[in-house]
Amino acid sequence: MTEIDDLIQPMTQLRRDIHAHPELAFCERRTAAMIAGELRALGLDVHEAIGRTGVVGVLRNGSSKRSIGLRADMDALPIDEQTGLPWASTVPGSFHGCGHDGHVAMLLGAAHHLARHRDFDGTVNFIFQPAEEGHGGAREMVAEGLFDRFPCDRIFALHNWPDLPAGTIATRTGPIMGAADWFDIHLEGRGGHAAMPQDTPDAILAAAHLVTQLHNIVSRRIAPVAQAVLSVTRIQGGHTHNVLPDRVSIKGTVRSFDPAVQDQIETEMRRVAQGVAMAAGLTATVHYQRNYPATINDADAANEALKAAATVGTALEAPDPALTAEDFAFMLQACKGAYIWLGQGRPDGSPPLHNPRYDFNDDVLGIGIRLHVALVRQWLGDVGAS
Ligand SMILES: [Zn+2]
Numbered sequence: 001m002t003e004i005d006d007l008i009q010p011m012t013q014l015r016r017d018i019h020a021h022p023e024l025a026f027c028e029r030r031t032a033a034m035i036a037g038e039l040r041a042l043g044l045d046v047h048e049a050i051g052r053t054g055v056v057g058v059l060r061n062g063s064s065k066r067s068i069g070l071r072a073d074m075d076a077l078p079i080d081e082q083t084g085l086p087w088a089s090t091v092p093g094s095f096h097g098c099g100h101d102g103h104v105a106m107l108l109g110a111a112h113h114l115a116r117h118r119d120f121d122g123t124v125n126f127i128f129q130p131a132e133e134g135h136g137g138a139r140e141m142v143a144e145g146l147f148d149r150f151p152c153d154r155i156f157a158l159h160n161w162p163d164l165p166a167g168t169i170a171t172r173t174g175p176i177m178g179a180a181d182w183f184d185i186h187l188e189g190r191g192g193h194a195a196m197p198q199d200t201p202d203a204i205l206a207a208a209h210l211v212t213q214l215h216n217i218v219s220r221r222i223a224p225v226a227q228a229v230l231s232v233t234r235i236q237g238g239h240t241h242n243v244l245p246d247r248v249s250i251k252g253t254v255r256s257f258d259p260a261v262q263d264q265i266e267t268e269m270r271r272v273a274q275g276v277a278m279a280a281g282l283t284a285t286v287h288y289q290r291n292y293p294a295t296i297n298d299a300d301a302a303n304e305a306l307k308a309a310a311t312v313g314t315a316l317e318a319p320d321p322a323l324t325a326e327d328f329a330f331m332l333q334a335c336k337g338a339y340i341w342l343g344q345g346r347p348d349g350s351p352p353l354h355n356p357r358y359d360f361n362d363d364v365l366g367i368g369i370r371l372h373v374a375l376v377r378q379w380l381g382d383v384g385a386s
């Protein structure tokens with residue numbers, strides 16, 4: 001048994017306790033207080049309420065000015081859990097369906113180990129962020145001066161990944177997760193009798209044209225070697241058989257990796273919407289909202305992560321990015337670093353992230369703790385590891 005093995009049982013308990021008491025974006029008060037208490041008990045310098053409910057624990061050792069940041073997200077999802085597990089959520093409509101409970105436990109486990117051994121030279125910033133699930137907790141922490149107050153030469157984040165087998169750790173240079181944008185398009189006319197279309201611009205027909213034109217953007221206006229997805233997810237308008245409605249709305253999402261491609265899609269969407277509306281005698285209003293930018297790994301940091309990963313598990317250079325989004329992107333815009341997938345798939349299959357039957361696989365807690373520790377030792381040297 002190594003000392004990290006001894007941490008697995010208490011960290012499993014802690015993980016399941018967080019799981020049973022999930023908290024949604026920016027409401028992670030119990031979770032944050034528990035984290036702050038653990039870090040204080042370990043002797044770390046603890047800072048709370050950064051980005052509303054975020055917590056940073058600072059562990060310094062030796063004299064080096066080098067520093068590293070490690071991030072775990074803390075928030076749950078607004079889903080009703082259906083696992084039936086003994087540690088299932090006790091809060092209706094709130095559920096750790098993305099494994100952030102496991103991320104907190106792995107990072108606290110690493111804090112336990114590093115605080116006890118102090119076998120590094122420099123500063124480790126343990127960053128616990130709120131509101132990853134669509135509410136931009138990382139953006140708020142960065143805006144509140146996260147990296148000015150706690151400078152990091154490197155920043156890393158682990159995310160459990162059910163599609164990869166437990167024990168495999170994957171990352172890649174460049175884009176690893178997509179940018180996620182939302183759009184709402186409103187077509188407006190004046191409405192009228194369905195039997196007299198000559199008098200009334202038809203917003204329904206124009207919306208149908210617009211949906212097909214929107215799908216031309218990625219296939220015809222974006223270079224085939226670029227990657228992007230545009231999906232129309234809702235179309236709404238009209239009430240009854242004999243009325244041409246005065247308005248129809250369309251909404252959907254755009255995912256991409258390259259900011260230039262993202263700009264081009266938004267520009268094309270505005271052009272196409274105006275063109276279709278004008279042809280039909282309608283007006284178009286386009287609301288295009290950029291939620292999270294693409295998560296772009298630094299090449300040096302990705303290679304460092306793979307090197308550290310190879311010391312604790314099976315390191316894999318991921319061939320492709322995922323089109324899902326991650327607000328660690330905001331931290332990577334401000335600091336050199338990498339986002340890392342930690343395989344947690346079980347041999348008999350694992351429900352995907354955000355599924356009501358998902359549960360973090362506690363079998364990977366040890367490898368996650370070891371990976372954090374390996375990243376610290378690699379970046380901050382190793383002054384007498386025990
Ligand atoms: Zn998620």
Ligand SMILES: [Zn+2]
Pocket residue numbers: 098099100132159
């Ligand atoms: Zn997540």
